[in-house]
Amino acid sequence: MAWQEKPLGFFTDTSICIGCKACEVACKEWNQLKGDPATFTADSYDNTGQLDAQNWRHVQFIEQIPDNKGTIATPTPIAGGQAWLMMSDVCKHCKEASCLEVCPTNAIVRTEFDTVFIQPDVCNGCRNCISACPYGVIGFNEQAGVAQKCTLCYDRLQGGLQPACAKACPTESIKFGYIDDLHAVADDRLAALQKAGYQKAQLYGRDTKVYGGLNAFFLLMDKPEVYKLPNEANATLPSRNNLPGYVGGVATAVLGLIAGLVAFRSGRMSGTDHTTTGRS
Amino acid sequence: MVSLAATFGRGAMTNHWRDIKHADVILINGANPAEAHPVGFQWFVKAKLDPTKGPGAGGGAKIIHADPRYTRTSAMSDMYLRIRTGTDVAYFGGLINYVLQNTLYHEDYVKNYTNASFIVKEGFDFKDGLFSGYNPATRSYDLSTWAYELTAPPAQAGGQVEGPATTQTGFAKRDMTLQDPRSVFQLLKKHYSRYTPDMVASITGIPADQFLQVAKIVGEMGRPDKVMTIVYAVGLTHHTTGGQLIRSGAVLQLLLGNIGRPGGGMNAERGHANIQGNTDHAISWEILPGYLRIPAPGQKNLDDYVRQSAPVKSDPNSWNFFGLNYRNFMVSLLKGWYGAAATKDNEYAFNFIPKPATNSSWMSIYDQALKGKMEGLILNGMTATSIGPDVNQVLQALSNLKWLVIMDPLPTTSSEFWHGPDMDPSKIQTEVFMLPTTHWIEKDGSFVNSGRWMQWKEQVIPPEGQAQHDHWIFADLFDRVKSLYKQQGGKFPDAINAMTTDWYKDPKKPELDEIAKEINGKDLATGKQMSSFANLKADGTTTAGDWIYTGSYTEDGNLSKRRNGIQDPAKNDPTGMGFYPMWAWSWPLNRRVMYNRASADSDGKPWDPKRPGIQWNGTTWTGDVPDYPATMNPKDPASWNPFIMNGEGVGRLFSSAMLDGPIPEHYEPVEAPIANPLHPSQSEDPVVFLYDQAAGRPNRFGKVDKYPYVATSYRLTEHEHYVTQHVPLLVGLQPQAFVEIPEELANEKGIKNGDRVRVFSERGKIEVAALVTKRLGPMTLAGNKTVYHIGIPIHWGFIGVSAEQNPERSKYWLANALTPFVGDVGARTPEFKAFLVNIEKI
Amino acid sequence: MNPAEHFAAPPEWQWWILAYFFFGGLSGGSYAIGTLLRLAGDPRDRRASQIAYIASFIALIPCPIFLTLDLGQPTLFYHMLVDTSGGGLVFKPWSPMSLGSWALLAFGLFSFVSFLGALAETGRIRGASSLASAIRGLPATIWGVIGTALGLFICGYTGVVLAVSNQAVWSDAGWVLGGLFLASALSGSAALLLFLARSRRDVDLDTAYRLERADRYFVVLEAVLIVLFLVAVAVAGSLTKVLGIWVLLWIVVLAGIVVPFLASRVRGWPPVAAPLLALLGVLALRALVIFSAQT
Numbered sequence A: 001m002a003w004q005e006k007p008l009g010f011f012t013d014t015s016i017c018i019g020c021k022a023c024e025v026a027c028k029e030w031n032q033l034k035g036d037p038a039t040f041t042a043d044s045y046d047n048t049g050q051l052d053a054q055n056w057r058h059v060q061f062i063e064q065i066p067d068n069k070g071t072i073a074t075p076t077p078i079a080g081g082q083a084w085l086m087m088s089d090v091c092k093h094c095k096e097a098s099c100l101e102v103c104p105t106n107a108i109v110r111t112e113f114d115t116v117f118i119q120p121d122v123c124n125g126c127r128n129c130i131s132a133c134p135y136g137v138i139g140f141n142e143q144a145g146v147a148q149k150c151t152l153c154y155d156r157l158q159g160g161l162q163p164a165c166a167k168a169c170p171t172e173s174i175k176f177g178y179i180d181d182l183h184a185v186a187d188d189r190l191a192a193l194q195k196a197g198y199q200k201a202q203l204y205g206r207d208t209k210v211y212g213g214l215n216a217f218f219l220l221m222d223k224p225e226v227y228k229l230p231n232e233a234n235a236t237l238p239s240r241n242n243l244p245g246y247v248g249g250v251a252t253a254v255l256g257l258i259a260g261l262v263a264f265r266s267g268r269m270s271g272t273d274h275t276t277t278g279r280s
Numbered sequence B: 001m002v003s004l005a006a007t008f009g010r011g012a013m014t015n016h017w018r019d020i021k022h023a024d025v026i027l028i029n030g031a032n033p034a035e036a037h038p039v040g041f042q043w044f045v046k047a048k049l050d051p052t053k054g055p056g057a058g059g060g061a062k063i064i065h066a067d068p069r070y071t072r073t074s075a076m077s078d079m080y081l082r083i084r085t086g087t088d089v090a091y092f093g094g095l096i097n098y099v100l101q102n103t104l105y106h107e108d109y110v111k112n113y114t115n116a117s118f119i120v121k122e123g124f125d126f127k128d129g130l131f132s133g134y135n136p137a138t139r140s141y142d143l144s145t146w147a148y149e150l151t152a153p154p155a156q157a158g159g160q161v162e163g164p165a166t167t168q169t170g171f172a173k174r175d176m177t178l179q180d181p182r183s184v185f186q187l188l189k190k191h192y193s194r195y196t197p198d199m200v201a202s203i204t205g206i207p208a209d210q211f212l213q214v215a216k217i218v219g220e221m222g223r224p225d226k227v228m229t230i231v232y233a234v235g236l237t238h239h240t241t242g243g244q245l246i247r248s249g250a251v252l253q254l255l256l257g258n259i260g261r262p263g264g265g266m267n268a269e270r271g272h273a274n275i276q277g278n279t280d281h282a283i284s285w286e287i288l289p290g291y292l293r294i295p296a297p298g299q300k301n302l303d304d305y306v307r308q309s310a311p312v313k314s315d316p317n318s319w320n321f322f323g324l325n326y327r328n329f330m331v332s333l334l335k336g337w338y339g340a341a342a343t344k345d346n347e348y349a350f351n352f353i354p355k356p357a358t359n360s361s362w363m364s365i366y367d368q369a370l371k372g373k374m375e376g377l378i379l380n381g382m383t384a385t386s387i388g389p390d391v392n393q394v395l396q397a398l399s400n401l402k403w404l405v406i407m408d409p410l411p412t413t414s415s416e417f418w419h420g421p422d423m424d425p426s427k428i429q430t431e432v433f434m435l436p437t438t439h440w441i442e443k444d445g446s447f448v449n450s451g452r453w454m455q456w457k458e459q460v461i462p463p464e465g466q467a468q469h470d471h472w473i474f475a476d477l478f479d480r481v482k483s484l485y486k487q488q489g490g491k492f493p494d495a496i497n498a499m500t501t502d503w504y505k506d507p508k509k510p511e512l513d514e515i516a517k518e519i520n521g522k523d524l525a526t527g528k529q530m531s532s533f534a535n536l537k538a539d540g541t542t543t544a545g546d547w548i549y550t551g552s553y554t555e556d557g558n559l560s561k562r563r564n565g566i567q568d569p570a571k572n573d574p575t576g577m578g579f580y581p582m583w584a585w586s587w588p589l590n591r592r593v594m595y596n597r598a599s600a601d602s603d604g605k606p607w608d609p610k611r612p613g614i615q616w617n618g619t620t621w622t623g624d625v626p627d628y629p630a631t632m633n634p635k636d637p638a639s640w641n642p643f644i645m646n647g648e649g650v651g652r653l654f655s656s657a658m659l660d661g662p663i664p665e666h667y668e669p670v671e672a673p674i675a676n677p678l679h680p681s682q683s684e685d686p687v688v689f690l691y692d693q694a695a696g697r698p699n700r701f702g703k704v705d706k707y708p709y710v711a712t713s714y715r716l717t718e719h720e721h722y723v724t725q726h727v728p729l730l731v732g733l734q735p736q737a738f739v740e741i742p743e744e745l746a747n748e749k750g751i752k753n754g755d756r757v758r759v760f761s762e763r764g765k766i767e768v769a770a771l772v773t774k775r776l777g778p779m780t781l782a783g784n785k786t787v788y789h790i791g792i793p794i795h796w797g798f799i800g801v802s803a804e805q806n807p808e809r810s811k812y813w814l815a816n817a818l819t820p821f822v823g824d825v826g827a828r829t830p831e832f833k834a835f836l837v838n839i840e841k842i
Numbered sequence C: 001m002n003p004a005e006h007f008a009a010p011p012e013w014q015w016w017i018l019a020y021f022f023f024g025g026l027s028g029g030s031y032a033i034g035t036l037l038r039l040a041g042d043p044r045d046r047r048a049s050q051i052a053y054i055a056s057f058i059a060l061i062p063c064p065i066f067l068t069l070d071l072g073q074p075t076l077f078y079h080m081l082v083d084t085s086g087g088g089l090v091f092k093p094w095s096p097m098s099l100g101s102w103a104l105l106a107f108g109l110f111s112f113v114s115f116l117g118a119l120a121e122t123g124r125i126r127g128a129s130s131l132a133s134a135i136r137g138l139p140a141t142i143w144g145v146i147g148t149a150l151g152l153f154i155c156g157y158t159g160v161v162l163a164v165s166n167q168a169v170w171s172d173a174g175w176v177l178g179g180l181f182l183a184s185a186l187s188g189s190a191a192l193l194l195f196l197a198r199s200r201r202d203v204d205l206d207t208a209y210r211l212e213r214a215d216r217y218f219v220v221l222e223a224v225l226i227v228l229f230l231v232a233v234a235v236a237g238s239l240t241k242v243l244g245i246w247v248l249l250w251i252v253v254l255a256g257i258v259v260p261f262l263a264s265r266v267r268g269w270p271p272v273a274a275p276l277l278a279l280l281g282v283l284a285l286r287a288l289v290i291f292s293a294q295t
Ligand SMILES: Nc1nc2c(c(=O)[nH]1)N[C@H]1C(S)=C(S)[C@@H](COP(=O)(O)OP(=O)(O)OC[C@H]3O[C@@H](n4cnc5c(=O)[nH]c(N)nc54)[C@H](O)[C@@H]3O)O[C@H]1N2
Pocket: B028, B029, B030, B031, B032, B033, B035, B036, B037, B066, B067, B068, B069, B071, B083, B084, B085, B086, B087, B088, B232, B233, B234, B235, B236, B269, B270, B271, B272, B712, B713, B714, B715, B716, B717, B718, B719, B720, B721, B833, B834
């Protein structure tokens, strides 16, 4: 089966993520990533740390145990994906992608599936995309000398397969498919959770408010910041600073030029002894 | 497994993984499926996401997790109860009490499908923590005081009416009104009346109000249109009270009428991919394949054996299928093993089977080695050193051996045990042989999952290096032993020489498919494969390597290879209940839910038409493969009871097949932080097996003054026991040994997250990193005592990627250095899950 | 306004980038000053102007080398200009790095020609006098003005490269960084030329005096922008990122700023000390901005 050339992506439902990291491992196996050197971080069950060139999937563990009594769901539910949040993070394949915007070599392209792909043979390792990605997704692979991140398994998609991580996910927390279909699934799930009283449950990147919509969007059980995701107010493109940056520069340049001209021109004043020892 | 057999008749998960999606409530106790069974956990999630499931108006199944630690499973649950380790009998007991006091049980079911109405003999008693019949000298019970009161002699004569512990001469007396004070029902009611919410709280640490919230939901599950499943694993088994812990859940499920029903059951999540297959094929010393008992000393012939082993028919409506067929199964097994050498005249070679005089369970092996009574040991795919208990003692045991053979694809802490902590290699004489075997991924064969599905797998990669298949090594070994017997004779050569290898083209290199075929068995007259164990005979004309697998490899071939699944649900799942009868094969006879007769009422109508197991359509039973005669009319007053494997034909609320009590009672772990609030004078299980004491070694148990913290050991998703220490990607996910400690305790002890700590017990120590977390926390017991748990993941030792990179740091990484060398009386399972420790910052 | 929250990963732009920002700034700034000296029209400044052009080009030479060495794939530096995936050239005006690459190329041409012109003027290279005469007059002025525009672009776009990101500090001070780098490049270049002027004898003292004055103006401009920078960063809630250990660099920056004002008052300093300190301040400012955001 081949995939149609329509936006494809992920809906990651964090409320049913069991933090098994199968996605992390499947991604590494398929993409032949070794992982960073093993270190014990003492940060809950997360020893991966971050998304980078060796980790294109990263499962976050956020402990939010409210008190220390043996505690039960009601009235403030601590179970049900709320007290220990797990979230499998990945490149968001932003519709308006910061990385793609700044890349000077056109190494970063949008594929026929509307995913964001770094062409490894085009990238020259300038790392501008890293400074741009608001999600800290991209890493620099020292050996290869290029920037790397989730390819949304472009190779597998071209072969009609689904991404390795989604395939490995036992609970279908990572759902892969056409974005339009996933939107409907996500809306239903959100409605069910809200009905069950999970007031903080929310979709992230399902609408256009963050980066024009994310092709890897999420259902979160708390505010985006808790998951290290910029909220709507903070989700801004790097290019927002182009115009102000240049205007500031030009204004400074004009002031500088005037200052220079003034400084140099007014040198004609007489009577100063500075001129007396001149050669001319 | 022991306790399920003692309750329902077979020792296995009653339902299967996929079936969990049918539940309204999922009670998880002593299991952490999101971490230990992540793939199976998808079915929990499906139940949760299904709006038609759940208590009350539905809206999704409710998952209730009781665990000392808040785990990845808790995070997925609707309710989490912080329970003290080893106290689930009190929790289930409290629920049983709630259900009984509030008349929430499933009345029809309890009356007809359980032994509630059975009358227990005069003389049965329970006082101060002891059941009647206790002998303190032998630390054991005389089970005869736990028998039923009998009525008229049996209707028909025959071998199957005699029984093991009770030489019985009639059927059990019943009171269908359940009012008789000696009826099982009234005994139960009385027994559990002590398990009030406050008592539950003071034993388990679960606050009474939280307990009552759960009780309310659970109580609703006695309605015929609701169903609950209980899921457990080694969080219940790894206790000296393991059998009772599991039975208490089973009793609750029987009272709620949830056994035999889709979405219900008492579901044991098994361990290794093929541990169910192992158990079925007699990995434990006390059984033969198919749970036939190992012959006992004194049994001179098959008659003796069957009389003392087979269940006894104790109700006129009991089919007693197992009891009736015991001899057929045994003879077919013997015929399969000894072929032509098994004849009517030599009792089908019955005497070739050893009759062990002493307990030969797993810990007993080390015990014998410690006593110097064992010369050599073959460890086949098993890491003795790491798995404990009490590693230091196990290491001592291995040092006492003359030789040790390791059959394993990889180095293990046993194959290099002399590198273990505090070992002095110069003092160890044991000669160690390493026989590299293929890993399961390098061979074909079958895995039998928890749900009893025998699923064939292919070889994924070719064997590496000099590795040999385990079964070829054993075949070769067998061949050599046989030739030695032939050349040199020996004390009892027949048992070896007579064994048949007719099944294999090359007896030194048997194919696994040939073995599967052998296990199924054949009709010797026709040469055809047997299609059902119902046709096995005791006259030597049939064979069965393991009767419960008869039907798996018929004339149609190896059915475990079938793959008709979700690619076409309409065709492959005709009932829509997810049975997928043409996917692989499940024992017994491809039944997916065991005891499924109990899913329908006395007339054969499903208790819940939305979740039918089997139903009577007037002429046959339809749906799943019936665990019942396919055409037996339920309206016939002579029709059989639903639990066909039990002598009673019903589920046992009261079971005399348990060695430590017919009704589950809460006992403290051998090392406990408090005295048993129910009966302080008899705090722990009176019959628990104390190996050291029995062997004349001093008991090494810690007391709470020196070791104030409760420890429990467990798995993490990221590792598979000890073997994944060789897998770099997984080592990266959890790179080193650590313990989880509650924040309050850490503060008290001045331990910061990530610090190195020493945790020590009366037996040994570990030196690992501390992960400080609020997921563990204090609990209040016995009114006012605050107790902390320390969590100890089991996965590390001195072998593996990170250990070898850092030999100094990894020196004391073996969790089992801490655990006590004791065993539960029935299964002799060690108490891995509850022991006392102390902790200090290094 | 809510403080901005950043979750971006650091691009690990380190020493090569710092070196480029420093030399690029000096090159662009020197070029601008060289042109300004000519536009101001005092013939006594010609020598200083020549030195400025020469310094501009010399400072520019290592820049592409630094930039290339910073790449993960140095041999693919040309991918900044040639689109190997789509064909043709890559020109993404909204990507400061892309724009900067082209600007650097163009400025290189202008700087080189002006450099040759300056050399020719001095008569040091034989046969160059014809070139010198060719670029005299109006064409030379136009050339210098365009070159100055490019040079100033080089000074400032580096700040915009940082700003056009999602990094804390950089993107928080998005509208200031370009100007800040430009102003500090000018002050640094003025200091450099002052240093050169003072360390040789062929520059008119009056030129040097006016250079000194220009330097002071530039420093004032820079100081104002530093304040704006701190305000912007503070408003975004990232102030703590540029403090802490970085206070040491701030001291150097501060020294670089006050030194031009103090120097004339303090007797006994070697005349080159003040411009050197100022140059250090310029370096420190860039180091501070580059490194603080990435830790
Ligand atoms: N990732 C992974 N999966 C595995 C394995 C593995 O090594 N790694 N091993 C496999 C094997 S062999 C087995 S046997 C299974 C075991 O599967 P599980 O039994 O689920 O595994 P454990 O982690 O040993 O224990 C389960 C939970 O029991 C809790 N617990 C301890 N004592 C008690 C108690 O008294 N009461 C209650 N309610 N809870 C208690 C522990 O805190 C723990 O969370 O896992 C299998 N699956």
